[in-house]
Amino acid sequence: MVKKGWFDAEAFYAALDSVRQARKLNWKQVAGESGVSASTLTRMAQGKRPDVDGLAALVAWSGLDADDYVRSEEGRPEPEPLAMISTYLRSDRNLSNEAATALDEMIKATYERLRHKD
Template sequence: MSGRMDLSRLHDALDAQRRARDLSWRQLAEEAGVSPSLLSRMGNGQRPDLDGFIALVQWLGTPAEEFMSHSGDDQAAATPAHGPTPELETQLAMLLRARDDLPEADKEYLLEIVGATMRRIKHHAGAAGTDVAGPAASSDAGFGRLPQ
């Protein structure tokens, strides 16, 4: 099964962030480091090149996987309700690594706080006999460091 970029999802996310930050498409392009014509072409249904895609998802601060779909599958089949979900720690680490406005030490500190919180949730869920924290609480692995 091959994966494809979900252009409409990417464009919708860009538009939502653009509106939230009260930017024009030209300002978004400047901040993201892409040409305004790239955004115009995307609005007309053309996919960006790889460098443009990377610049845009980095500007959004969202993992690229959020904008992937699987050919031959509808969205519901591509992301089953009870299918594997990336660990919360992994998702947060990816988001923090994409930020350039935080020093590395602060990123590490934030991940330590989240790790302690997840351990507490796991402990309390285990004591109550339920797993309210889901798959993210199942492991503390890799929480002291950001994945490379």
Template structure:
């Protein structure tokens, strides 16, 4: 059975997308989330967060923790693209003109479109 780990690059990418959407510095983002700036810096350097830090980050992103899991076979691969929904979800959730139902609907539409595109490959 493959070991499951946290994909720090993917988590950092989702946080960066949310940070850019909100036009925050990394230090301001850390304060908004309630974590130390050094936690975000370590993520940026490819290090994994501690359990409490990980839980705080994914809860703030309002994304499922599983989205940031990787198995031994995929973690650390330089050619692995960040998950599209991990990048888009924080942007959708940050929109003030979308309610939770709208966000869920758009996530479903985008996910279905990505799956269909992958099936054609």
């Protein structure tokens, strides 16, 4: 299987360590504030990748952008417009999950009906 893209856990951990140092915290405090286990941070220090929930917690805590640590052999394509719309709708705090889903489905159906077919 050809690896097309990967997460640079080493670079993410180094950036996370910079955030920790800037905030004058130890790793135990990082674990407590971010909600990840100390063992997750220890595994990351050993070059392992965090699970997706751990990554999300560390991104939320640190303010780092996980996308900055995604690497690819080839250039990364631009995101599809519908994917971006869906992302924005689902992150809108003014919408319930049900409302975001309804709008997302409506926009996708309308887009499919109106888009130019080659």
